[in-house]
Amino acid sequence: MMANQLNSLPGPDDIYREILPNGITVLARSNFNSPSVVVSGYFEAGALFDPDEKLGLAEYTVAALMRGTQKRTFDEIYNKLESVGASLGFNTGVHKSGFNGRSLAEDLPLLFDLLSDSLTAPIFPKAEMEKLRAQLLTGLAIRAEDTGDMASMIFDQILFKGHPYSRPEDGYPETVQNIKRTDLVRFHREHYGPRGMVIAVVGAVEPENAVSQVKRALGGWQAKGQKETPELPPLKMLKKTVSKHHRIKGKSQSDLVIGTNGPRRRDPEFMPASIGNNILGQFGMMGRIGDVVREKSGLAYYAYSSMNAGIGPGSWEVSAGVSPQNVKRASGLIIDELKRFVQESVTADELADTKANFVGRLPLSLESNGGIAGALLNIERHNLGLDYYRRYAELVNEVSAEDVLNAARKFIDPDNLVIAFAGP
Amino acid sequence: MNNNLTQVTLSNGLQLLLKEIHTAPIISSWLWYRVGSRDEVQGRTGVSHWVEHMQFKGTELFPANLLDKAISREGGTWNAFTYMDWTAYFETMPADKIDLALRLEADRMLNSRFDPEEVASERTVIISEREGSENEPLFLLGEAMQQTAFRIHPYHHEVIGDKADLRTMTRDDLYNHYRTFYVPNNAVMAVAGDFETESMLSRIKELFETAPAGNEPARLSRPEPLQNGEVRLSVEGPGATSYVQVCYRFPSASHPDFFPLTVLDSLLAGPSNLNMFSGGISNKTSRLYRALVDKEYVVSVHGGAQATVDPFMYTITMTVHPRRKPEEALAALDREIQRVKEEKVTKDEITRAIKQARAIFAYGSENITNQAFWLGYAEMFANYNWFETYLDKLATVTTKDIQRVANEYFKPQSRVVGTYVPLDGKA
Numbered sequence: 001m002m003a004n005q006l007n008s009l010p011g012p013d014d015i016y017r018e019i020l021p022n023g024i025t026v027l028a029r030s031n032f033n034s035p036s037v038v039v040s041g042y043f044e045a046g047a048l049f050d051p052d053e054k055l056g057l058a059e060y061t062v063a064a065l066m067r068g069t070q071k072r073t074f075d076e077i078y079n080k081l082e083s084v085g086a087s088l089g090f091n092t093g094v095h096k097s098g099f100n101g102r103s104l105a106e107d108l109p110l111l112f113d114l115l116s117d118s119l120t121a122p123i124f125p126k127a128e129m130e131k132l133r134a135q136l137l138t139g140l141a142i143r144a145e146d147t148g149d150m151a152s153m154i155f156d157q158i159l160f161k162g163h164p165y166s167r168p169e170d171g172y173p174e175t176v177q178n179i180k181r182t183d184l185v186r187f188h189r190e191h192y193g194p195r196g197m198v199i200a201v202v203g204a205v206e207p208e209n210a211v212s213q214v215k216r217a218l219g220g221w222q223a224k225g226q227k228e229t230p231e232l233p234p235l236k237m238l239k240k241t242v243s244k245h246h247r248i249k250g251k252s253q254s255d256l257v258i259g260t261n262g263p264r265r266r267d268p269e270f271m272p273a274s275i276g277n278n279i280l281g282q283f284g285m286m287g288r289i290g291d292v293v294r295e296k297s298g299l300a301y302y303a304y305s306s307m308n309a310g311i312g313p314g315s316w317e318v319s320a321g322v323s324p325q326n327v328k329r330a331s332g333l334i335i336d337e338l339k340r341f342v343q344e345s346v347t348a349d350e351l352a353d354t355k356a357n358f359v360g361r362l363p364l365s366l367e368s369n370g371g372i373a374g375a376l377l378n379i380e381r382h383n384l385g386l387d388y389y390r391r392y393a394e395l396v397n398e399v400s401a402e403d404v405l406n407a408a409r410k411f412i413d414p415d416n417l418v419i420a421f422a423g424p
Numbered sequence: 425m426n427n428n429l430t431q432v433t434l435s436n437g438l439q440l441l442l443k444e445i446h447t448a449p450i451i452s453s454w455l456w457y458r459v460g461s462r463d464e465v466q467g468r469t470g471v472s473h474w475v476e477h478m479q480f481k482g483t484e485l486f487p488a489n490l491l492d493k494a495i496s497r498e499g500g501t502w503n504a505f506t507y508m509d510w511t512a513y514f515e516t517m518p519a520d521k522i523d524l525a526l527r528l529e530a531d532r533m534l535n536s537r538f539d540p541e542e543v544a545s546e547r548t549v550i551i552s553e554r555e556g557s558e559n560e561p562l563f564l565l566g567e568a569m570q571q572t573a574f575r576i577h578p579y580h581h582e583v584i585g586d587k588a589d590l591r592t593m594t595r596d597d598l599y600n601h602y603r604t605f606y607v608p609n610n611a612v613m614a615v616a617g618d619f620e621t622e623s624m625l626s627r628i629k630e631l632f633e634t635a636p637a638g639n640e641p642a643r644l645s646r647p648e649p650l651q652n653g654e655v656r657l658s659v660e661g662p663g664a665t666s667y668v669q670v671c672y673r674f675p676s677a678s679h680p681d682f683f684p685l686t687v688l689d690s691l692l693a694g695p696s697n698l699n700m701f702s703g704g705i706s707n708k709t710s711r712l713y714r715a716l717v718d719k720e721y722v723v724s725v726h727g728g729a730q731a732t733v734d735p736f737m738y739t740i741t742m743t744v745h746p747r748r749k750p751e752e753a754l755a756a757l758d759r760e761i762q763r764v765k766e767e768k769v770t771k772d773e774i775t776r777a778i779k780q781a782r783a784i785f786a787y788g789s790e791n792i793t794n795q796a797f798w799l800g801y802a803e804m805f806a807n808y809n810w811f812e813t814y815l816d817k818l819a820t821v822t823t824k825d826i827q828r829v830a831n832e833y834f835k836p837q838s839r840v841v842g843t844y845v846p847l848d849g850k851a
Contacts, residue, residue, distance in 0.1 A: 008448055033447040036786040075718075078708040083776050085695070085783025087705040104783050135723045138665060138746060145663045147559055250662030250847065252555035284492035285480070295488070298545035301553035321556045353497045360499015360518055367448055368702065368790040 016207030028207035037203030038369035044196035056171020062090035067128035105204035112217035147255040150422035193223025254423025259317030272403035281305025437609025451617030452796035459605035470585015530631040607638030614799035677731035690777035693727025699788035
């Protein structure tokens with residue numbers, strides 16, 4: 001029997017949503033096809049709160065959460081977790097920090113216990129902090145040699161100049177050196193708390209059971225000191241094309257990022273721009289960009305476009321890895337494609353192809369527990385409605401070629417671009 | 425039929441594995457060929473991987489541009505992988521669209537064009553792919569380790585091939601390789617997902633059974649002789665971070681010792697993730713993490729073996745702590761290796777390794793692409809039964825087995841030790 005396509009997508013009848021009295025929103029959906037469970041979520045403690053001179057503080061704090069709590073040492077925490085083949089990890093973005101955990105369903109109570117312990121009662125042991133600092137600094141030394149990472153970082157620094165989005169969440173060696181244990185303690189006290197926290201539980205557990213486990217673990221958590229998130233400052237727009245070469249000696253290949261601003265997730269242009277982006281540099285073997293840079297010219301193994309659309313202003317960028325002597329040629333080809341993209345409409349065939357692709361690939365992207373958990377968090381974060389994935393085909397299909405062109409023109413001006421590349 | 429699994433060999437020798445899974449409206453189809461970088465002689469290194477690229481360049485029926493668009497339009501995902509022992513192509517599609525993938529694979533088994541112009545443009549794409557890898561210190565070190573460990577056996581070179589060969593190989597070299605190895609009797613097809621076996625089987629027969637069987641391609645057989653003494657090497661390059669790799673000789677995946685060694689790997693370096701489409705777990709309470717990272721000799725340590733047809737290597741990779749020297753990290757590693765050789769591990773450690781493997785298996789079964797992957801992958805170095813009985817075989821491992829294999833395989837005289845020496849701006 002064929003499983004029904006539409007009913008396999010999450011919707012209001014199979015997503016359970018409850019807001020706990022302390023402000024935590026819980027989303028749950030069961031999937032008994034495998035005896036495993038995923039727990040993912042986010043909370044209001046992103047890098048936006050980092051002082052410039054201590055950039056990397058939010059990241060250092062999440063990395064330290066599991067290094068020791070009031071109840072357990074670092075080794076005890078991981079021993080419990082790894083002994084049952086479970087995993088739990090924290091991460092940081094600009095606006096939020098988050099976590100991802102998974103385990104066999106039989107070990108879910110343990111996973112919640114460790115999540116709660118790490119979030120609410122970390123003690124940031126001094127010795128562990130220094131071990132962690134050496135690891136973070138090594139990560140930054142490796143980043144400094146990574147042509148892709150550095151091209152992206154330079155791109156953000158130029159595009160978002162004067163805006164918090166210009167700052168890398170993992171900071172710089174000198175700012176990570178500045179961070180003291182007391183900074184982590186204060187950051188945790190002032191920014192960690194249940195307000196604004198969202199948790200998704202997906203897998204071999206009944207939703208009611210999942211929610212009661214969240215209640216037991218985090219329902220009693222109160223944090224009086226939790227500060228409000230600051231407003232984002234306005235963004236200064238580019239007035240001309242800015243190009244920057246970041247030199248990294250001894251490398252065989254350069255990484256190139258060319259782009260400009262993009263829509264926010266909640267902007268009406270988001271869907272038309274996403275469809276346009278797919279045509280520009282994703283569809284098939286990396287869209288029009290892949291066709292010109294890789295297929296026709298043989299200049300790169302990868303050349304694609306991407307959009308970062310979140311709470312604040314986004315970015316719209318084209319990335320490619322090319323031989324150092326071909327940076328100029330590849331840039332020229334990419335800019336020509338951007339010009340074409342804002343001059344003329346996408347064709348009816350291109351539009352139909354991408355729409356079919358967007359709708360058709362949805363079941364695949366929502367196949368695993370992790371995929372579903374990500375989708376539930378996406379719904380909550382951007383207020384999309386529990387029926388979003390059931391309405392998705394409709395939202396995609398109502399976009400016209402004109403909508404795509406208008407969205408492209410609103411954001412992409414081929415005379416005002418950032419061109420960032422890193423390599424020899 | 426056992427466990428929803430059907431195994432059939434078609435009249436032309438194409439081996440088939442079909443597994444019904446009705447959890448989502450998705451089907452994943454994989455076609456595996458027994459050809460990889462170990463089937464390449466000098467002068468043509470990288471030819472298997474390049475052939476894989478050319479398989480995306482079109483046939484008369486499915487011209488290049490049409491091919492990828494057709495799959496994407498239907499909401500599918502597809503890709504291919506070339507490894508030392510095999511080359512695999514897969515498509516995961518909404519269940520009602522799988523026919524496109526089947527038709528495409530049947531067609532490109534026989535009819536890929538290898539257009540000279542496409543060969544020329546792909547040459548620079550692949551050189552670019554190699555240059556991207558050369559940006560990574562661990563690629564440079566890994567390549568040096570492999571060519572040192574394998575002087576005779578064709579595991580000697582990287583899958584991507586040597587640049588000299590990538591510059592000089594011809595269209596005919598590629599096409600001959602394709603015609604030699606892409607025959608139904610050298611392939612395994614594995615399909616898993618939301619279908620009915622009977623109709624899937626008859627459709628596959630219809631599409632694939634017309635392909636004539638070819639000569640059974642001979643694989644190079646040049647066993648690596650015994651290594652009689654530790655070899656040390658260093659690779660210099662840009663950066664500020666040192667890495668040390670240690671490679672021990674390991675048996676093939678079908679060897680019975682592979683299972684105790686898997687348990688040993690799990691407790692030394694943390695469980696290796698066997699799945700291609702679902703991640704593993706952390707290793708912060710493994711013996712090596714506790715002895716090396718916790719004690720600040722290194723900032724990270726990872727270990728793992730690969731499931732290969734012929735004996736390959738167990739590789740431990742350490743990112744050296746900025747305040748330490750590579751020799752100090754190596755000495756600390758050696759103390760732990762010595763410990764597993766001298767002292768028996770505990771039963772609890774084995775139980776723990778088995779539970780970890782069970783959890784990682786469960787994560788992998790959330791995903792149909794991963795389940796289809798295993799059907800064919802296991803056939804490349806053993807058979808599907810290897811995968812189905814994997815957890816049971818781990819469960820029979822004893823503490824005595826672990827000590828025996830530690831002494832047998834962790835021999836200093838048959839290892840290669842490599843250091844990446846960062847030039848730190850002095851390049």
